Amino acid sequence: MANKSTLLIRFLGSMNLAVTLLVMLAVASVIGTVLKQNQAFQDYIIKFGPFWTQVFDSLGLFHVYGAAWFILVLVFLLISTGVCLTKNSPKFIKDMKNFSESLSLNSYKNQPYSETIALANFDLEGAKKILTEQGFKTKIHQRKDGVTIAAMKGKWNRLGYIFTHSSIIIICISALLDSNLLLKFRELTGDLVAETRSVSLNEIPKKSWLGEDNFSFRGTVNVAEGQKTNVLFLPYERGFLVQKLPFSIKVKEFRIEHYDTGMPKSFESDLILNDPNLEQPIKKTIRVNEPLYYKNYAIYQSSFGDGGSILDLKIYPLLSPEPNSIEIQTAISRVEPLKTPLGVFKVEFNDFRAFNIIPTTEAERKKTGKKTHNNGPSITFKVRNEQGKAWEYESFMQPTLQDNRYFFMTGMRTSSAEPFRYLFIPVDEKNSSKRFFKFLAIINNPIKIKKLLNLYIPKIDSIDNKTYNLQLQLFTKLLVLFRKKGFQGINLFVQTNIPKEEQEKVKDYYLEKTSLALQTLYLSILYQDEQNKDSISEFNEQWFEDAIIAISSLTRYGPAMYFELVSFKQIDSSGLQITKSPGKDIVYFGSSLLIIGVFFLFYLRQKRIWLAYSVTDKSLIVAGKDSRDLPETKKEFAKMIAIIKQKL
Amino acid sequence: MTIINEIYKEETKINLFSIKEILWILFVLSGSFFAWLEVGNLMDFYEIGILIASAISLILVGKFWNSLKMLSYWVAGLSILAIWEYANYSNKITANEESFLLIYLISSQAAIMWMSALFVLAMLTYFIAIFSKSIYVGKVATVLTWSGAMFGLVGMMVRWRESYIINFEYGHIPVSSLYEVFILFSVLTTLIYLYYEQKTKTKALGGFVMLIVSAAVAFLLWYTFDKQAHVIQPLVPALKSYWMKIHVPANFIGYGAFSIAAMVGLAYLITNKISQNNPNSSFVKSMPSTEEMDDLMYKTISLGFGFFTIATVLGAMWAAEAWGGYWSWDPKETWALIVWLNYAAWLHIRMSKGWRGAPMAWWALIGLLVTTFAFLGVNMFLSGLHSYGEL
């Protein structure tokens, strides 16, 4: 009579449910790895469209491992294993102890393996010895009509079942202790709200703070060299929570070492941990794979970054008619407002890198024999206008070698999904950018253009004054066009203002005149620099070409400003990860139990042999049973029979 | 009578104090002691523990499996020869472009090429042995397989040394990149197979198992020639840990055993299919019985499951130390769990429900797909904390 509750128990402890749950867990895990978890909502909408994003989100697919149904599967797994364990354990423990020495002769004959041998005399001690030699434990039962030896080995196999299944329960429960289930609950009750803005610590509302009583956590914090912290940031849902620590940690020094390939070799921090309860602060150096353990906290070296390196910058206004620049001092992670004639901008200084080690090209490797070279320090920063549009830059401090010439290299992009497009400013003979900005300022200055052209392209006798003036005016106009949109600008002008038949001819003429004007202005600079007037060096010729390319691409380079890194003082920050995980040691205990259990299960077989001698029949029943029926079970039984036949 | 002879033969085999056994123990102990003398100063407490534990397990496994002794002697001999030859060229890495011995035989790159060639050849020979029904050809295949495994191990040993020769700072055990673990995979899979070949006394499955090893070799060659993956790179800080020395090998015993199970499953399905159509086919006759294959699948999966469990637990412990959490649902971690769950389900169905035969063979084969994704697919398609060996 199976009533409802026994049916339920049977269902919960059934193998079908167990395997179904195992497979469900596997499938959920697959989803969790294939669908990138915990991304920004925007990214999902871009990827799947609003409809599917909605559907996936309501199924919890973006946080599978925290989804209610996932937890439910886990809970059912626990129940199922638990039911199975409580149902089977008593049976198994009994089975471990029980030699079944007092069964009837018939039931021995009905064992999976059984053979009856005619035997005149039974040597009890001899038989016992054979079994003991084979590793069996024996128990002797005297019957009226003879004697039974019951033998068993590998009884721990049964323990394997108990070990593996209880370990699963232990591991899951202790892992739940370390999960953020409690936080989830507090969030549901409205007690806790994740902070999603990036604001300073004292602007974060109380509802996003966690006290020292928080049971378990895992978070990160970046601490600049020389600074200390007593809080931690826990990533939570789409924001973060602030965890208060019962101690403070100071990063006295951060060190990083590199391989010759530029890869980080090791990084480490000298920490000073100060707890009011401690007489002496704890000093310890931590590195990757070598954390600091304190009470039930563990402090790990997890990353590194910039801790607010100080930068001296020169800002060149790219449209200025005079070669001037302003100098500012700032630091990484600061935001500087910039008032310009083009509007107010905000400059966010994001990152500084002291080295940029990149692999060498084939040709370079032949020449220098080195596998990598260092492109020197660089900064990344964003320029944001009043409407919020941002241009991101990556700017190198030292000139870089490209096609055998050196350039100041700056990359720009308007979305972090794009690669940087680089602007190459050629260095002058003094290895500086000075001539470039001087040249640029002249091109920006129509009055100066006119003056210089007047000076260097004097009126010749064959044309009259008016024509000459018109010519100068044309030159100036072409240069303005060029400065605005590069050679493309002149093309466009021709296409919109000149009748179709003449476009080709006029374009050629204009381009020739533009080149002539640019060359003339360039010459004027060279003359000022007191270069050799009769012949222009190859370097200077090449410089001109590179400068023209750079100038004509300036317009695609965002707001008309150029940031030059002049000097810096590097300040590192150490990325610390701090955890409190009370379940960890229990998980390890459970895991050990699991491993031992698995090996008991697979490498021990519980084997039984019975020798039941009947004095009346003068026969010996040899019976055998194995917890797992394998091909060798049969062979081993045959062997046993053979030995018994031979020795008894 | 034959059975009794067998029993006695087995009993005499386990003579602890034969010269062979004593030689073996002395060999392992002196080798480990020498290693400790030479590079003990580079080892931390745990690594010395690992050295001692490896010595003890090698002694035990060697006692248990005789053939491993001879293999170890050869591997040690050739590796020492290679190290000595490098020393002759004043320990410059360019010796592998100058010394004849290194270029053609035992620089790590040469040894790995020999391994690759021998494994592919072994696969072909095993298949020829099935179709020609020649016992001799079968023996040749076995010798080829052993030699391939030997060269693979020599390649790894020498690569270990070479990493220190190239740049002392780069030095590390060669189980850290995708390239290196593919060698480990090929060698371990082959060795596990060879063990079962001796135990089951059949060579008919060799071709099938070496098929998956040859696939690994093909990948290895593509990876070498197309991506220059054989170039020895320094370790990222997260991998600099004694954990790597135990976590990775345990993992690959698991992967190797699962692969063998899958290939036996394949052999099972083919044999089953052919015998349905033509029960007297000579192919079917030269294959082991379906029961034997079924049993071998069970044995290799349970072996793999044991080691995979150890590897996953060790991985969690390492993660706790390197990343600050024993479980982060990182794709590699999660896929290890998926693989584990899959085989746990397989074992449950077999042990409790008593399923046998074709469905289990299919499942073992599909299990290989899951395993391969965990091993390779995760690195190719999913990004995560396990940043080594991206394709």
Ligand code: HEM
């Ligand atoms: C290390 C992992 C595991 C191993 C090695 C293992 C092994 C076993 C074995 C050998 C049995 C059969 C016992 C017997 O009849 O002799 C069994 C039964 C069972 N296992 Fe597991 N198991 C594992 C994990 C789990 C998990 C995670 C569950 C969770 C659902 C589970 C649920 C069950 C259930 C429900 C049975 C059926 C018991 C019965 O009704 O007889 N097992 N397991």
